[in-house]
Amino acid sequence: MTEQARSAARGILHPGLAPGHFVHEQRPPSPDLAPWIEHHWFVAWDLRGRAPRSQATLPHPNVHLVVEGGEALLWGVQRARFTRTLAGCGHVHGVKFRVAAFPAFHASPVSELADRQVDARQVLGDEVLRLIEPPMGGTPEAGQERMEALLRLKLPPTVDGRAERLAEIVRAIGADPTITTVDQVCWATGESLRRLQRDFHHYVGASPKWVIARYRLHEAVALLQSGEARPDADLAQRLGYFDQAHFIRDFRRLVGETPGAYAETLRREAEAIGTAAGSR
Known part of the structure; x- marks a missing residue:
């Protein structure tokens, strides 16, 4: 990327x-x-x-x-x-x-x-x-x-080592678009699934599965905004989806429109910004 x-x-x-x-x-x-x-x-x-x-x-x-x-x-x-x-x-x-x-x-x-x-x-x-x-x-x-x-006034005397470890795991999820499952995280970190789920609940506020899905949708949005990907089956597969239909469903549920419609919206917005800049 x-x-x-x-x-x-x-x-x-x-x-x-x-x-x-x-x-x-x-x-x-x-x-x-x-x-x-x-x-x-x-x-x-x-x-x-x-x-x-x-x-x-x-x-x-x-x-x-x-x-x-x-x-x-x-x-x-x-x-x-x-x-x-x-x-x-x-x-x-x-x-x-x-x-x-x-x-x-x-x-x-x-x-x-x-x-x-x-x-x-x-x-x-x-x-x-x-x-x-x-x-x-x-x-x-x-x-x-x-x-x-x-x-x-509220600071603890020391930094929580477990909090730092979980933050490191979340950073790795956000930085690596090939991470698409919780099993991959467990394998890469040596964490047990049960402990990871429990500690994400307490420290992060969302499940590991949710964090992975959110960052992969961030990736999709960024790729469409930059023009580096088209809203097609290749993008869905790149983000770890088994089929395009599930990717479209998740994307529309959160973004409010399908990947294709979102790409078209971005195109129109870019044109409008360019027109406004040219009229100054």
């Missing part, structure tokens, strides 16, 4: 808004929090006088802490497609926790948060009020400073 396709493999189904109207910035955490935080993210938009814009993603197996509009929420692993319509103007601050790292802040299985968005105070305590009172400013720096101050 080329770097072009790899960079697109983030689960964003229809990338981007017009420059100047939409900002999506990622910032690394401070070094002392790097074992638990993958990155901070900040989204801002100004669509006043313009039509609302929908953004859709296939989320990764991560927990997020999100602050927006006077609320602080914890988002568990979202197994369905996540769609958000942006209108008017606004901004959101978020923290993306590293895969398997969230039990450092909460002892219960991460799977209990799956497909849920809960008041962060239920998990992190009333100190979360520091994130919303007074309201955060609309800059990435303001959000990062206040979020990190809160999380430092």
Whole structure:
């Protein structure tokens, strides 16, 4: 897979808004929090006088802490497609926790948060009020400073070695498109199926089978976005499907349209972006 396709493999189904109207910035955490935080993210938009814009993603197996509009929420692993319509103007601050790292802040299985968005105070305590009172400013720096101050209050004294091992396994699944079954993971890692399933339930928040399927669909989306693959039986086989019908079914269930229809949508969007750029 080329770097072009790899960079697109983030689960964003229809990338981007017009420059100047939409900002999506990622910032690394401070070094002392790097074992638990993958990155901070900040989204801002100004669509006043313009039509609302929908953004859709296939989320990764991560927990997020999100602050927006006077609320602080914890988002568990979202197994369905996540769609958000942006209108008017606004901004959101978020923290993306590293895969398997969230039990450092909460002892219960991460799977209990799956497909849920809960008041962060239920998990992190009333100190979360520091994130919303007074309201955060609309800059990435303001959000990062206040979020990190809160999380430092909750840090464990040491890094969980089992969490690091599971994160390493998930990274390998994401990086290797030839991994299509849990049996392959067990064989490559020496992990037993039962222990892997149990620990993914507790630390990751989704099953190993789900993680594999999600990353292979990320791969499909990236390959179609980059033009490196056609929406045909060869792509299905490349991603570990025994037949094209099952691939089309899974793709449509999560993306909302068949691979062929999605490729056509991408083509039309590219044409529209090119037309808009040429008219400036």
